[in-house]
Amino acid sequence: MLALDIPWGVMAIILPLAGAMSCFLWPRCALPLGLVTALAIVICVAGLGWQLLEQGAQRYAVGGWGAPLGIDLYADGLTLLMLMMTAVVGLGISIYSCGYFNQDRARHFWPLWMFLWAALNALFLSADIFNLYVTLELLGLAAVALVALAGGADALTGAMRYLLVSLLGSLCYLLGVALLYHSFGSVDIATLAERVESSPAVWAAMGLMITGLLLKTALFPLHFWLPSAHASAPAPVSALLSALVVKASFYILLRLWLEIFPFAGAALAQLLGLLGAAAVLWGGLQALRQTRLKMLIAYSTVAQLGYLFLAFPLASITGWTGALYVLLSHAAAKTAMFMAAGNILYFGGHDRIVDLDRVVQHLPLTITAFALAGISIMGLPPSGGFIAKWLLLEAAIRSGQWWWGIALILGGLLSAAWVFKVVGYAFTRSEVPHEARAVPAAMEWTALLMAVVAILLGLFVPWLLALMEIGLPFGGEGSAG
């Protein structure tokens, strides 16, 4: 079969790069060029999924050299799900941004966004720790430039802080890469996994790489940069950052943890779990205290990122699957929420929660999207968020560490509190009337569609779990800790 021989994964990296260059060269046509590229990427990811289903996990030697001399790309079920998440969210954001940005902003948005997409796809496909560093650089620069696109002092300060944090994280990671390369003479993850053994240099490398990646993933207490950067960015960019960019560094952390640092030990895993639980509670409480909608959603991202780390002390396939499910459903739900917040901001000119003033009458679809996404964030059935928490709870009880379940339940209650608060204000009258500007239908519908995706994730569980098992990314793990 010819179509099975096409390296779909490679195409998913080349296309957005080419798209970025053409959007930059012909800014007048940036919008159609960007949309066509987005569609093409979605097709590539679908092709890769089909390829993986037919042939199992794939390794691709760029330049034909193969590791350790050359760079390898690797795709298994975990990669595929990350790429699919990026494709679905990316397509949604591409459509949403058609209405959101004016001509002048769109000219800058499209090339940056295409670069960001290329960086994400390249990152998820990479099997080489130095290549991962290069993709991190690409990702960080694109993300910072997109935050600054909002203009104004808030956005510039947020972007600057984000840039510094992002660089610090990258440099920590790079130092770790240097130590590992010097110790074992390879930067290929599979080769390193075979050769790695405990030594002071490896422990230093592990500490540096994990710290750098945690800084980029914004795990409590390293989340200090996230709320201002995510809240001050333009709405589609906030969605991108919360749904995709922070997940990318988490993905690297997960890969390293599973492949290169299996000797890390239970104490470190417990620490990560503890920080995760603290993030869930702190993020939830801070979200409740916020007066601006976008700031609230940004703090909720801090909380949701905490759930991802609850899987580390559980260390079972169910636990990892649960964390991955949090990741996917949060991506869809948070995109929908930021889009909804963007619509409200576009409509009323502000995002003060107490002045939402019956916005539901004007933007019924948007508020529906917000509520549906809220259901997934809270973890109510039948949403993706519910499945995620169910899996994590099951793993916690099975491994005899039931106390992690408390964080799960408290986090859900805190989310419920702020979702109901926002929805409540959307129905009540306030003193300040809106400026009222019509919101393009495409923006309302994409928000709703993304929320529906978050709910649907709860209905297609067996299918997604089957995809996740391609190549057994968590296969080597023992069942229960």
Next chain:
Amino acid sequence: MKKSNNAKPITENDSRQAQFRLLLAVPLSALAVGLGYAVLSLPSQAPGLSDHVAAKLEISGVSNPVTAVLLNFRGYDTLLELGVLLLALLGVWSLGAAPKRREPSPGLVLELLSRLLVPLLILVAGYLLWVGGHAPGGAFQAGSVLATAGVLLLLAGWRLDTRFSGLPLRLALVAGLGVFLLVAVVLMLAGGHLLEYPPSFAGALILLIEAAATFSIGTALAALFLGGRPEKGSHR
């Protein structure tokens, strides 16, 4: 971009910050000691990849191992790095137009010197590009020398004609990444892997990529020096 200088009463805030900085020294020195210990504990004989590189240098198309790694064995990294450079420029351009400043007359020394130096710098850049195949040199070095020529011209008050500051400038900036990607894809379509050079053409293809990359790197670095996108005419 206005600076938000909060000129509050400094004394108390300042002393607290000084204390905080002093406290920060403790974990930082602990970190430095730990890292120093880790680095000292490394084996002196590193099992690097230089043997692998030496074994395949014959068929890489160049005889300089650094160029072979950068453009052939790990060419994909370099391709993405060229993307990083273009992206940095895009980021700066998205912030706003280049600040308009009235250049004072460059003065006789600068003007004469730049006339003398610019052709020389271009020549050196060309030499570095060519020599990269078998000795230290290559696109990044050549590109930065080329950029120096550009910066010198900008300092001397020269500006790109608005006729060229639109699409032609953007083409120059994209050329490096574009040619690299194009070569990579053509090689893939020809039946190999992405960026899999046939050994007989490898040298020529690497030179082509490096030439385009030099041009783009030089342009991008010089354009970054301006600190913003060129005014008007960039809409074309």
